[in-house]
Amino acid sequence: MIVLKDILYRIPIEKTIGSTGVAVRNIEFDSRNVGLNDVFVAIKGTVADGHDYILKASEQGALVIICETLPKTIINGITYIQVADTHKALALLAANYYENPSEKLKLVGITGTNGKTTISTLLYDLFAAAGHKTGLISTVKVMVDDTRYEAKRTTPDSLTINQYLQEMVEAGVEYCFMEVSSHGIHQKRTEGLHFAGGIFTNLTHEHLDYHKNFKEYRDVKKQFFDQLPKTAFALTNGDDKNGGFMLQNTRAKKYTYALKTHADYKAQILENNFTGLLLKINNNEIWVKLIGTFNAYNMLAIFGAADILGMETMKLLQLMSTLNSVDGRFQYMVSEKKITAIVDYAHSPDALKNVLQTINSIRTGNEDLITVVGCGGDRDATKRPIMGKIAATLSTKVVFTSDNPRTENPDKIIEEVEAGVPAEHFKKTVSITNRKQAIKSACQMANENDIILIAGKGHETYQEINGERIDFDDFKIVTEFLTALDK
Template sequence: MLLKEFASLLKLSTIHGDADTVITGIQTDSRKIKSGDLFVCVVGHRMDGHNFAEQAVENGASALVVERKVKLDIPTIYVKDSRIALALFASAFYQYPSHKLKLIGVTGTNGKTTTTYLIDKILRDRFFKTGLMGTIQMKIDHQTYSVENTTQESLELQKNLNLMVKRNIDYCIMEVSSHALEMGRVIGCRYRTAVFTNLTQDHLDYHGTMEKYKQSKGLLFSRLGNTFSDNPNLNKFAIVNGDDEASSYFKKLTTAEVFTYGIEKEDVDVRATDIQITSQGTQFKVISFAGTLDFHLRLIGKFNIYNALAAVATSLIEGISLEEIKGSLKQMKGIDGRFEAVYENQDYLVIVDYSHTPDSLENALKTISEFAEGKIVCVFGCGGDRDRTKRPLMGRIAAKYSDYVYVTSDNPRTEDPKQILIEIEQGISDSGMAKNQYELIVDRYQAIESAIKNAKEKDIILIAGKGHETYQEVHGVKNEFDDRLVAKKVIRSIIK
C-alpha cells in the first residue's frame, strides 16, 4: 500500500513528506522494524511510541504515524488517535479479514476460556474449520501458538485473522477482554456473535468502578452495528446471561437479535433445569427454543452449566441441532487449568483451577462443597500490581468454604509478596476463622507441598489462581512454575 492510501482512511489525517511512499509492513515495536515498514507511535499506559520513533527510523522505518510532532525527516501521517489509526490501518493492510470468516466474541469476568473451547468443540465436530484466540493459546485448525494477552493487540489480531482466512477457517472464536475493548484492540473486527458470560469484581485497578467495567464490556455489543441485511450471513446476534443483571444493559446497547440463557429465570431462551452435580460430572435438562433434551457433562459445577448454555445458544444459532450439541459436550473432557484434577493414585483429590477473582473462587469452592466427603483445603494468592480491593474479599471467601487455607504467592510481579498475603489475611481474620486454620506461606511450592503432605483420605485440595499458567512472575521476572506439575511431583514423592 502507499502511504496516501493509509491516510485516506481518516478524513482528519494529514501527510508530511512523500505521500507515494510504499509501505510493505506495519509495526508498533521499533526493535522489529524492517525496511518498508510503517511505524505507528501508539500511546500506551506505560510507554509512549513517540519516544521510540527515532530508533524506528534508524532501524529502517519508511514512514511514521504520530499524534504529535516529531523532529524527524521522514514521511509522516499525523492523526488524532494513533491507537484507532493502528486498528484501522491494520484492518485495511490485511484486507479486512474479519469480513471473510464468522467471528464469535466471548466477554465476561469468568468463563470466557471454557465457553470458547466448548463452542470450538461443537463446531469442529460438525466439520467446520475453526480458529481460537484466548488466554491459553491461539489455535488455527490443529496448529497452536503461544500468546501474551487474552486478546491480542489490533495489529497482531488482524495479522492472525488474515492467516486464518488464508487457511480457509470458517469460524474464529475469541475471548474479548475488557482491557482490549477499552484500548481499542478489536476496533475494526466485524463480529457475527457477541456472547456475555457474567460480570463480577475484577480489574478495578484499571477500570476504577464496576460501572465503568460494565461499560467497557458493553462496547462489544454496541459495536455489533446498527443495520439489518437481507444476507443471512451478515446477521448479528447477542447472547447474554439472563441471570446476570448486567445483561439488561447490554440488551439496550445492541440492535442485534438477542438470545438469553440461564438457570434461575424461566423466561430465558435456553435454560437448564433438574441439575445434578457430582464429583464425576454434571447432569441437567436443557429447555430451549429448539427443543428439550437431557445433557451430561464431564465438567463439574454450576458455573460450567452456564458456560455450556452459552455454547448451546451460540451453536443453535448456527443451525446445529440440540442432539448434535449434546453429543459434542458429552465428549468434552476439560480445559487446561480449569477445575483440572491432578491424579497420581492418591486417596485424596487435588484440583487446579484458574479462579483468580472473588466470584470464580467462590464458584470453585461452592462446587467442591457440594460433593466433598473430607476436608476442603484451599491454596491461593492474589496477583501483584492488580486490583487490591479483591484481596480481603477472596480471603473471606476462602475462609467461608474451606476447613484450612494456605495463603501464598500468585504472581506478585513488582509488589512485596508478604504485603499481598497480609492484605488477604485481613479478610480471613474478618471472617472469624481461627489462626490455627490457616497459614501464610510466601513460597508457592512450599504451600502446595504442605497442603498435599497434610492431606487425609477423601480430602479435597483446591490450588487456585494460576490454572494453566506455566510461570510465576516475581520482581518482574518470569520463572517456570506449573501448579499441576508441582502437585504431581509432590504426590509422587509421598506415595512412591
C-alpha cells in the same frame, strides 16, 4: 510492499504532511522493530509513550509516522499522519493491511469476567469435532485449524489478531472463537474487526487496577456489544444483572441464556457431582463432563451460540457430551490415597467463591477442603482481603501463598490477603510464601477423601517474579507430590 493510501481506509485523518502514495513494507508500534520503509504508529501505553520514539523510528528507516501529536522536527521524505487516536488507527491499519480477514470467516467474541476461556475453547473443540475448520484466540492458546501457537495475552494486539485471522482464512477456517478482554476493548484492539456474534458471560469485581471503577469496567464491556453490526447476534447471561444492560444499544439480534430466569436458552441442573453435570437444556437432557453451576452456564452459552450458528440440535447435544474441561479450569486428579486435587484459574473473588461453593455443594462434609491461594502483584489490591475472607469462610483449611508477585513483595501481598480473614476463621489459615512449599504442605495435610484446591494460576506454567518467568506448573507439582505420598 503496499501503497500507504490503500491501508488508510476508514481512518479519520486530522492532518497529513507528505505523500500517501508511497509504498510501505510493515506496520510497527514498537520502535525497536522498525525497519526500512515501515509505518511506525506512536502508541501511548500505560508504561511508555511511542511519541517519544518517533525520532528513533525515523533513524531506523520508518517511511511513515502515524501519531496523535506531530513532532517538532519534520524530516523531509517521511510522511506524517496525525490522528485523534493511534490505538484505533493501528487497529484499522492492521485490518486493511491484512485485507480484512474477519469479513471472510465467522468471528465470535466472548467477553465477561469469568468463563471466556472455557466457552471459547469448548466452542472451538465443538465445531472442530463437527468437522469444521475452526480457529481460536484465547488466554491459553491460539489455534489455526489444528496448528497451535502459545498465547501471550487474552486479547492480542490488533496486528497480531489480524495476522492470525489472515492465516486462518488461508487455511480455510470457517469459524473463529475469540476471547475479548476489557483491556482489549478499551485499547481499541478489536476496532475494525467484523464480528458475526458476541457472548456475554458475567461481570464481577476484576481489573479495577486498570479501570477507574466498576462502572467504567462495565461500560467498556458494553462498547463491544454497541459496535456489533445488525447482521450479528448478541447472546447474554440473563441471570447476570448486567446482561440486559449489554443489549440496550446493540444493533445485533438479541438472545439470552439463563438457569433462573426466562430466556431463549434455559437450563436446569438435574445432577451435579465430581463426574459431571446432568442438565436439561430447552427440554433436552444431556450429561456433560464439566462440573459445577458456573459450568452449567458455560455449557448453556455454548449450546446457544452453536444453535444460533446453525448446528443441528441432536448433533450439538451429542458433541457437547464429549467435551472435556479446559486446562487449568477445574482440572483435577485423584491420587491412589483418594485425595482429590483441583487446579483452577480462579483469581477474582467471584471466581474463587464459585469454585469453592461448587466443591462444597458436591462434597459430603466429612472430608477437609484445603485451599491454596494467593493474589497477583501489580494488580487490583482491593480484591485481596475479599479473596482472603472467601477462602477462609468456605474452606476447612487455607494455605495463603505467593501467586505471580511481579514487582511487589509477596509477603506484603499475603498480609493484605490475610487482613480479610474473619477472626473466627484465622486459626484455620497458615501462610507459606514459597508456592511449591505451600502446595507440598497442603498435600501433607490431606487425608483420604480430602480435597485440595489450588487456585489463581490454572493453566499458567510459570511464576512471574521481578520481571522473570520461572517454570511453575500447579497441576504438575501437586500431581508429583501426591504421587510421592502414594508410595
